[in-house]
Amino acid sequence: MKRKLVAIGMAGLLLTTISCSSQNKKISTNTNQKEATTFTKEANDKLLSYLPFDDDTDFKNAKRGFIATLDEGEIKDEEGNVVYSMKQFDYIKGDAPSTTNPSLWRQSKLNSLNGLFKVTDDIYQVRDFDLSNISFIKGKKGWIVIDPLVSAETAKAALALLNKELGFRPVTAIIFTHSHIDHFGGVRGIIDVADVKSGKVKLYAPKGLFTDAVSENIMAGNTMGRRSTYMYGNLLPKDEKGMIGSGLGQTLSTGKAGIIEPTVTISSLTGESKVIDGLNVEFIYTPGAEAPSEMMFYFSDLKAFCQAEIITHNFHNLYTLRGAKVRDGQKWSSYIDLALVKWGNDMDVSFGSHHWPTWENQSITKFLTKSRDLYRFTHDQTLRLANHGYTPKEISEMLVLPESIDKSFANRGYYGTMSHNIKAEYELYFGWFDGNPVNLHPLPPVAAGKKYIEFMGGANAVLLNAKKSYDQGEYRWVAEVLNHLVFTDPKNQDARNLLADSYEQLAYQAESGAWRNYYLTGSKELRSGVKVLPSTNMAGPDMIRGMSLDLFLNYIAMRFIGTDLEAQQMHYNFNIVLPDVKEKAIIIVENGVVTPRIGSNFSKDVTATITLNRSDLDKTSLGEATFDELIKSGAIKVDGDKKAFNKFLTKIDTFDFWFNIVEP
Numbered sequence: 049m050k051r052k053l054v055a056i057g058m059a060g061l062l063l064t065t066i067s068c069s070s071q072n073k074k075i076s077t078n079t080n081q082k083e084a085t086t087f088t089k090e091a092n093d094k095l096l097s098y099l100p101f102d103d104d105t106d107f108k109n110a111k112r113g114f115i116a117t118l119d120e121g122e123i124k125d126e127e128g129n130v131v132y133s134m135k136q137f138d139y140i141k142g143d144a145p146s147t148t149n150p151s152l153w154r155q156s157k158l159n160s161l162n163g164l165f166k167v168t169d170d171i172y173q174v175r176d177f178d179l180s181n182i183s184f185i186k187g188k189k190g191w192i193v194i195d196p197l198v199s200a201e202t203a204k205a206a207l208a209l210l211n212k213e214l215g216f217r218p219v220t221a222i223i224f225t226h227s228h229i230d231h232f233g234g235v236r237g238i239i240d241v242a243d244v245k246s247g248k249v250k251l252y253a254p255k256g257l258f259t260d261a262v263s264e265n266i267m268a269g270n271t272m273g274r275r276s277t278y279m280y281g282n283l284l285p286k287d288e289k290g291m292i293g294s295g296l297g298q299t300l301s302t303g304k305a306g307i308i309e310p311t312v313t314i315s316s317l318t319g320e321s322k323v324i325d326g327l328n329v330e331f332i333y334t335p336g337a338e339a340p341s342e343m344m345f346y347f348s349d350l351k352a353f354c355q356a357e358i359i360t361h362n363f364h365n366l367y368t369l370r371g372a373k374v375r376d377g378q379k380w381s382s383y384i385d386l387a388l389v390k391w392g393n394d395m396d397v398s399f400g401s402h403h404w405p406t407w408e409n410q411s412i413t414k415f416l417t418k419s420r421d422l423y424r425f426t427h428d429q430t431l432r433l434a435n436h437g438y439t440p441k442e443i444s445e446m447l448v449l450p451e452s453i454d455k456s457f458a459n460r461g462y463y464g465t466m467s468h469n470i471k472a473e474y475e476l477y478f479g480w481f482d483g484n485p486v487n488l489h490p491l492p493p494v495a496a497g498k499k500y501i502e503f504m505g506g507a508n509a510v511l512l513n514a515k516k517s518y519d520q521g522e523y524r525w526v527a528e529v530l531n532h533l534v535f536t537d538p539k540n541q542d543a544r545n546l547l548a549d550s551y552e553q554l555a556y557q558a559e560s561g562a563w564r565n566y567y568l569t570g571s572k573e574l575r576s577g578v579k580v581l582p583s584t585n586m587a588g589p590d591m592i593r594g595m596s597l598d599l600f601l602n603y604i605a606m607r608f609i610g611t612d613l614e615a616q617q618m619h620y621n622f623n624i625v626l627p628d629v630k631e632k633a634i635i636i637v638e639n640g641v642v643t644p645r646i647g648s649n650f651s652k653d654v655t656a657t658i659t660l661n662r663s664d665l666d667k668t669s670l671g672e673a674t675f676d677e678l679i680k681s682g683a684i685k686v687d688g689d690k691k692a693f694n695k696f697l698t699k700i701d702t703f704d705f706w707f708n709i710v711e712p
């Protein structure tokens with residue numbers, strides 16, 4: 049008891065000392081970008097001696113079969129705007145600068161090797177014309193195209209280079225490996241919709257791709273888009289203190305993205321075969337791992353395996369920082385094992401939707417096995433420790449991969465990291481709550497920040513201590529403490545600057561491109577505020593038109609400002625009729641909630657019946673027309689209580705893309 053009292057006394061004394069001295073002392077900060085500190089250099093040097101940097105197999109493989117690339121080093125759209133630039137990364141050469149993690153630098157060197165490559169006599173790839181790869185398989189009559197990149201412009205440029213170097217062949221089939229936009233977005237650059245619709249060119253995809261592709265970015269699209277600016281670093285300069293790549297690829301193109309609905313779907317978890325342009329292709333459906341809808345496949349005539357994005361030369365995301373549902377490492381691992389069982393002994397080459405291929409059976413099976421074990425280790429060991437009662441923050445500090453996996457470059461966390469993937473696997477089973485009652489109802493950031501700063505002796509005392517910790521290289525801790533201060537007083541420029549400096553050192557040490565970009569963008573916005581730039585529309589015309597009525601009305605329901613008192617008092621029953629697509633629906637508005645029902649109409653208690661063509665509905669989503677304008681022009685017909693419908697429309701929310709992230 050006595051000892052406890054003494055301890056309290058000491059703490060009181062300590063507080064007094066700090067507040068006395070803090071009256072005289074001040075720290076000096078500025079908004080400049082900083083060099084790497086000795087702590088950052090030491091951390092990066094440690095990795096340099098840990099990993100086998102002498103092994104140049106990846107460089108040999110990434111350069112193997114190079115045929116040609118674009119002299120101009122960039123791809124432009126019809127108006128002359130650059131939609132993808134390879135040459136902006138020309139500075140990534142030689143040894144890693146001290147402001148970059150040497151392992152990520154190495155990965156970016158590999159990812160920025162661009163051009164057309166011969167994989168085998170019958171397989172070609174264009175790499176680094178976009179974030180992802182486009183692959184071309186020589187069929188009996190033409191090219192089978194796998195994954196036509198993000199934008200029509202980049203896909204078109206890739207196909208043109210292929211035809212120029214190898215002689216023109218028509219596109220005979222297209223395969224989308226999965227539902228992420230970097231694997232289908234550029235499809236219109238290589239094929240006419242009419243050729244797909246007429247059946248002349250078949251379009252293969254895993255079951256659910258179209259729906260998943262359209263829905264994944266709609267309901268949570270605004271925030272995912274804003275967070276993507278952090279994750280992909282597109283607001284950052286491309287230089288040694290800025291963005292050096294995403295780890296998975298260099299960066300995303302900014303051309304026209306679209307989608308064409310697939311005509312053949314693959315849905316067998318155990319395997320199914322198709323003959324595509326004279327070649328036998330065996331597929332396995334691999335949903336709920338890297339993407340909600342995905343497949344891997346094997347060209348038995350060519351002994352060639354397409355890994356899709358299930359296997360890459362990096363530890364992928366079991367959780368993606370832009371925000372997404374978490375992914376299941378056990379499923380992920382089991383899909384790789386199934387591929388090993390089915391084709392493992394016969395593969396001569398393995399290629400994927402990102403990074404470079406692997407040749408020779410022994411190297412391929414080693415590569416696949418380690419990848420399989422990486423995901424299973426993370427899943428199983430997280431769960432094992434969770435069953436001992438450890439919580440996510442604890443487990444992510446405890447778990448270290450076996451050296452046999454960890455030292456393989458293909459397993460390094462260039463995109464996903466061990467740290468955040470462990471948290472994802474915990475979340476998969478336990479959700480957001482770690483079981484400690486303190487986390488049931490903690491104070492929100494601003495309120496907590498105020499109390500922390502008050503308890504820690506005020507802003508100046510916190511800054512002085514934070515600077516001491518900064519000088520000792522404790523950047524994670526400095527960030528945690530100063531985040532409280534910035535949320536208490538976002539105008540405190542010293543706090544902003546020192547927090548920015550800490551994020552910057554964390555970025556310089558980060559092996560993950562996504563982490564580096566995240567920290568650096570945070571740092572940038574603390575130093576110079578949020579710059580409002582023209583924001584890209586995440587949902588293009590193909591996506592809007594591809595939305596089912598169900599998804600569309602659920603999207604409207606989500607945007608209803610149900611917290612508004614007037615909105616809560618609304619009690620309406622609307623009938624919706626879409627003559628051009630012969631669809632109808634009901635919208636019930638009550639209790640601050642919008643409930644859509646698809647397929648029927650009310651016969652009584654109808655507030656109003658709204659008749660409009662689906663094509664006009666799409667115009668409102670594309671920003672080509674407002675509901676108001678369409679009502680005035682007669683394109684939308686409202687029978688019944690027009691005022692009620694107008695009032696309902698005033699309660700549909702819009703979102704600001706450039707919301708704050710690193711400050712309140």
Ligand SMILES: [Zn+2]
Pocket residue numbers: 180228230231357401402
């Ligand atoms: Zn991808």
